[in-house]
Amino acid sequence: MIRILETGMLNSVQDAGRLGYRHLGVSTSGVMDRLALQCGNMLLNNPAEAACIEIQTFPFSVSFGSQTGFSVTGGHAPMTLDGKPVLPWFALCARQGDVLRIERPVAGARMYLCIAGGLDVPVVLASRSTQLRGGFGGWQGRPLQQGDELPLCNLSCVEEVGLVPPAQALALKAEGTDEKTVVLRVIPATDYTLFTGDSLKQFGAIGWQITAQSDRVGYRLKGGALRMREPVELRSYGVVPGIIQVPPSGEPIIQMADANTAGGYPRIATVIEADLWRLAQARIGSFVRLQLCDHAQGLAAAEDVQTYLKNAQKNLMLYRKSFSRRGAGHTGKQA
Structure with missing residues (x-):
């Protein structure tokens, strides 16, 4: 399990969303940044639907009840694991008792904490996402609170490997705008x-x-x-x-x-x-x-995202094969 040590308002458990129930008045919910969730789960070799913690108020910290792999994606925020700096967009392994602390992002607005295997919260209407207005799903249908202990689907460590963030790989600018727009x-x-x-x-x-x-x-x-x-x-x-x-x-x-x-x-x-x-x-x-x-440009943009994900998955697979051949004692690489 992981234990919430410090959290702000409206941080919650989310996954890719609750699909197929809008005709009943149930909103999709799910993560705001679906690409960050996809990348976080990919780094851990998780199922695509594995639930994560969406963090939008900071600082945020958790302790690990056992050794397990994790990744943090989304924006770019200062982070420490057991007091030592670590980077987002990397798969990392925490030991039992380690504390992960995430500060306010210096770029972006939200961070996503994914755990190897995912969070073992109840599935409600085919999703583990928190429906905040409805008060169901996620962890007890509410935002996370200090002292909450979230169970994990399984325990496993991971190879230390990273991804180039979408903000770099899929950068988009328009004439007459600054980099902050x-x-x-x-x-x-x-x-x-x-x-x-x-x-x-x-x-x-x-x-x-x-x-x-x-x-x-x-x-x-x-x-x-x-x-x-x-x-x-x-x-x-x-x-x-x-x-x-x-x-x-x-x-x-x-x-x-x-x-x-x-x-x-x-x-x-x-x-x-x-x-x-x-x-x-x-x-x-x-x-x-x-x-x-137009629609054609929208479809082309979607294809660019899929190409980014396919290339990231390919590079991660190649790295894992290489890692399995040479064993432990490696340094983290960025795919």
């Missing part, structure tokens, strides 16, 4: 043409700031008011993460992992799935640039 590619949605020409020009031309009124349900942006050509009344429709809605205030809201299952605000665009991890790592107060693209 997160670029998100978006596809025009159903109601795009109902907005005024000035609003459509503004939509993709400015840096939108993520406000403090943002959470796992949705990110509210500010930077101006988007207006429609004339008032419209829409029927409720299904909502998925990435949809950008525009309420009467004119300030866009991007639906996130805990998105409502239905809504009625006009839809101006949708963040492509391949870029949702970028948004998950954007901090409150930072800026995003919404760059229009």
